[in-house]
Amino acid sequence: MRKKLFVAGIISPVIYVLYVIIGGMLRKGYSQIKQPISDLSAKGAPNLGMLNTFGSLSQIFGFIFAISAFIYLRRFKIKAVTISMVFFLAETLITFSYSFFPEDMPGTTLTFTGFMHLAVTALVVITIILMLVFAGVGFRKLNGYKKFSGYSIVTCIVIVISGISSGIVISNNIPIFGVVERINIGALQLWVFVFALVLLNSLQEFE
Numbered sequence: 001m002r003k004k005l006f007v008a009g010i011i012s013p014v015i016y017v018l019y020v021i022i023g024g025m026l027r028k029g030y031s032q033i034k035q036p037i038s039d040l041s042a043k044g045a046p047n048l049g050m051l052n053t054f055g056s057l058s059q060i061f062g063f064i065f066a067i068s069a070f071i072y073l074r075r076f077k078i079k080a081v082t083i084s085m086v087f088f089l090a091e092t093l094i095t096f097s098y099s100f101f102p103e104d105m106p107g108t109t110l111t112f113t114g115f116m117h118l119a120v121t122a123l124v125v126i127t128i129i130l131m132l133v134f135a136g137v138g139f140r141k142l143n144g145y146k147k148f149s150g151y152s153i154v155t156c157i158v159i160v161i162s163g164i165s166s167g168i169v170i171s172n173n174i175p176i177f178g179v180v181e182r183i184n185i186g187a188l189q190l191w192v193f194v195f196a197l198v199l200l201n202s203l204q205e206f207e
């Protein structure tokens with residue numbers, strides 16, 4: 001059963017990647033290099049129903065994985081790891097609110113839902129950074145997870161640097177925001193994917 005639940009951590013990022021690729025291909029004039037991913041699911045965007053389905057499936061599988069990882073890892077009673085998994089759970093829950101607060105279409109007036117979208121994004125970023133910091137601190141205390149501890153710290157650094165770079169790119173109107181954002185979000189999705197593989201591997205060794 002645990003193996004099946006941990007596989008959700010592999011499925012979630014794969015669905016998200018498909019969401020980005022398919023959404024970009026179907027939307028005429030959309031630039032993966034210049035535009036943020038959130039433009040694909042902005043209010044009034046084409047193919048919104050299908051893309052929201054992809055997004056929801058990714059979120060659901062992500063939540064399933066987060067709760068199964070939390071339940072499995074709390075048995076080791078390492079405080080930092082448990083805190084990291086709490087933030088992981090929180091992040092997966094918070095992302096569900098994107099369905100209620102879609103981004104405003106580029107060039108339109110900022111609405112309440114658009115403002116809330118930005119607020120949710122800020123909260124998600126803070127939660128992710130805390131999750132990775134505690135993962136980096138905690139997993140080094142767990143046998144078989146020391147490399148993953150270092151990887152978590154590296155991922156955190158990549159997300160922080162790419163996040164700062166996003167602000168620089170936007171303020172200077174450099175047309176590569178899509179690339180910088182995809183490095184940021186891609187780092188997280190890859191971390192989830194790797195985390196699932198690490199947990200699956202640990203189960204095999206335990207058996």
